[in-house]
Amino acid sequence: xxxxxxxxxxxxxxRGFVAGDPNDPARxxxxxxxxxxxxxxxxxxxxxxxxxxxPSEKAKAAGAPVEVDIDGMKPGELRRVEWRGKPVWIVxxxxxxxxxxxxxxxxxxxxxxxxxxxxxPDYAKNQYxxxxxEYFVAVGICSHLGCSPGEKFQPGPQASLPxxxxxxxxxPCHGSTFDLAGRVYxxxxxxxxxxxxxxMYLTETRLLIGDDRKA
Ligand code: FES
Numbered sequence: 348x349x350x351x352x353x354x355x356x357x358x359x360x361x362r363g364f365v366a367g368d369p370n371d372p373a374r375x376x377x378x379x380x381x382x383x384x385x386x387x388x389x390x391x392x393x394x395x396x397x398x399x400x401x402p403s404e405k406a407k408a409a410g411a412p413v414e415v416d417i418d419g420m421k422p423g424e425l426r427r428v429e430w431r432g433k434p435v436w437i438v439x440x441x442x443x444x445x446x447x448x449x450x451x452x453x454x455x456x457x458x459x460x461x462x463x464x465x466x467x468p469d470y471a472k473n474q475y476x477x478x479x480x481e482y483f484v485a486v487g488i489c490s491h492l493g494c495s496p497g498e499k500f501q502p503g504p505q506a507s508l509p510x511x512x513x514x515x516x517x518x519p520c521h522g523s524t525f526d527l528a529g530r531v532y533x534x535x536x537x538x539x540x541x542x543x544x545x546x547m548y549l550t551e552t553r554l555l556i557g558d559d560r561k562a
Contacts, residue, residue: 447527501514
């Protein structure tokens with residue numbers, strides 16, 4: 348199933364917020380970095396759409412959570428949605444991917460998610476950085492200068508990565524690498540882990556991105 352399954356408070360509404368959010372410098376950087384062409388394209392599309400909103404509608408779209416159907420995700424699959432104009436990833440991790448986090452524990456800069464640049468919700472301050480180990484939810488924006496890292500799930504030697512690569516994410520801009528819990532490796536330009544957005548499970552197969560308060 349595609350990212351179009353993100354519903355309601357639709358991806359289009361969230362996309363519209365990119366162009367109109369002056370209080371989010373990291374995200375502005377994200378849309379201006381040349382290597383993140385997809386993001387910039389999304390922002391460009393958003394302008395005529397959001398211009399039809401009234402001010403109150405814009406404000407509502409700015410904070411709107413996004414509901415995502417994760418039913419049918421395959422092990423190892425990454426699904427992308429947009430929330431507040433940001434790319435949000437949902438990764439269904441395999442047992443092998445989860446096992447890799449034990450190996451990377453000693454190689455990452457902040458294994459306990461104690462750093463504050465991108466505060467991690469308490470429910471994700473664990474080795475998996477998630478509510479349920481199987482599903483990882485993260486904002487796909489590098490904490491260095493805002494590029495969007497690419498998924499490099501295949502372990503082992505490959506271009507631009509160490510021979511003992513355990514699988515994770517590589518930021519193409521300045522080479523920061525992240526493990527499969529979005530934890531930045533030591534001695535990389537990125538100062539913090541990938542952001543875990545507020546989120547919660549509405550049911551076993553429906554996630555709400557952008558809100559973690561029970562009604
Ligand atoms: S923006 Fe990711 S390493 Fe610089």
